[in-house]
Amino acid sequence: MTDKPQDESKLIAERRRKLDALRVDGNAYPNDFRRNATADELLTTFADHTDETLRAENVQVAVVGRMMAKRVMGKASFIKLQDRSGQIQVRLERDHLAEGVYAAFKKWDVGDIVGASGALFRTQTGELTVLADEVRLLTKSLRPLPEKFHGLADQETRYRQRYVDLIVNEESRKVFRTRSAIIAYIRAFLDAQDYLEVETPMMQVTKGGAVARPFTTHHNALDMSLFLRIAPELNLKRLVVGGFERVYEINRNFRNEGVSTQHNPEFTMLELYRAYADYEDLIEMLEALLHGMAESILGTTVVRYQGEEFNFGERFARMTVEEVVRKYNPDLDPARIRDRGYLAGICKKLGVAVRDNDGAGKLQIEIFDKTGEHELRQPTFITQYPTEVSPLSRRNDADPFVTDRFEFFIGGREIANGFSELNDPEDQAERFREQVAIAAAGDDEAMAFDHDYIRALEYGLPPTAGIGVGIDRLVMLLTDSPSIRDVLLFPHMRPEVFD
């Protein structure tokens, strides 16, 4: 954007002239007007007061906000001021204001920030209104707002200029209030169970805790490369070693992958660890959390999302990975469901690439992702993930091919991932060595060997279970948002070109 007024639209140039006039008259950006109530406080407090009682009570109020409507009828006007709580109407009468104020007001624009004080009354249609005996322009807005009826519809502008979206689109404000309420609900839920909220580094020397490509950055003074974390997992488990038996972190992870309606390069995860618990305890906990959250946030256990209805009022379904694979591949021979060569043949039929070092477990997951994941519409816990694809999970005691792990799906999307933690340092070291081998074979998503983490496990990680919950996807679900960008205040965008 340019600073040269001659390049600006006439609308902006017009407002800039008005600002120049304000500067001549005095302080164009005053900060000495104070309100004594928000719009919603007034609407709530005086909801039952008639015009007669209001006039008898002579309730003096001072309100502020952005002028979202301006209706001038000769010597009197109505305006709507929008503050953080909502909108309140103000009536201005020329003869009820100081000399010249009304004439000045007529030059103000929709979008300007205004303060007004006076007594409350009710209009003929019953709307609570402030009859102004003082009104002041607090901040001049130089840019016109989008058209009042349709609002701002252009997706690109809504994401790039979120401030405009928030000014004019109440639905957008609501999404972000709901987001905040969801996170507050989670904190209250966990705090009540004596979990400790912690913060662990975003910048890490060793990448680990998940299978994903990292962003790299560089520390100049130390002249070293650092990874932006793909997960906080290993640090949180170090804290459990340290004796914080219940910890959680709600924070950003960074993954250097594609951008889509469900992926943003940085996204928010709840990650939680609980000692002396197993993955089934966390399934129960997540279920209770989500049931209560839907009731608290939505006021119902029926979650409507993009034309589907998800039932949050009953026990969620459970299936194993192999059950899903069999259900959605009815021709698959169950006796050979762990036969690497057999599964490779099925993958080829499905058009899934098979790598030489992919084992049966990895191929099961490929088939699961391709044929089953999208079908998991109603909330479902999927358990018993192959050990091969679960390098941090505890092996199942009865069946070491799988781990005590689950993922949770709603609407065909992964919402959460949890497991009983692998706390055997020798098994963990072996899993890290396998990851290193996979990385050496060319998989840039594989984990590195984290020597300090092994050392921490050698001090003793108590039997522990952990879970990660994708907050953005949860918010999408509870706000009926089709794209992750709708629930991120500033979603990642390619740079805008300013010329």
Place this chain on the structure above:
RNA sequence: GGGGCGUUAGCUCAGUGGUAGAGCAUUCGGCUUUUAACCGACUGGUCGAAGGUUCAAAUCCUUCACGCCCCA
């Protein structure tokens, strides 16, 4: 990475080869109970960018940029 759709006034959108339009906003005038206020007049555009076809391009073609959706 592939495919589809889109980009026209500040905003929301029309305009499929022949003089760039509407509503809202802006500006001016009127109006002391409006609710997308209303009435009247006016103003506002390198039609995303570059190139090409054509007597003539917002419109057809090519490339690029950005966005949205689907697929990998």
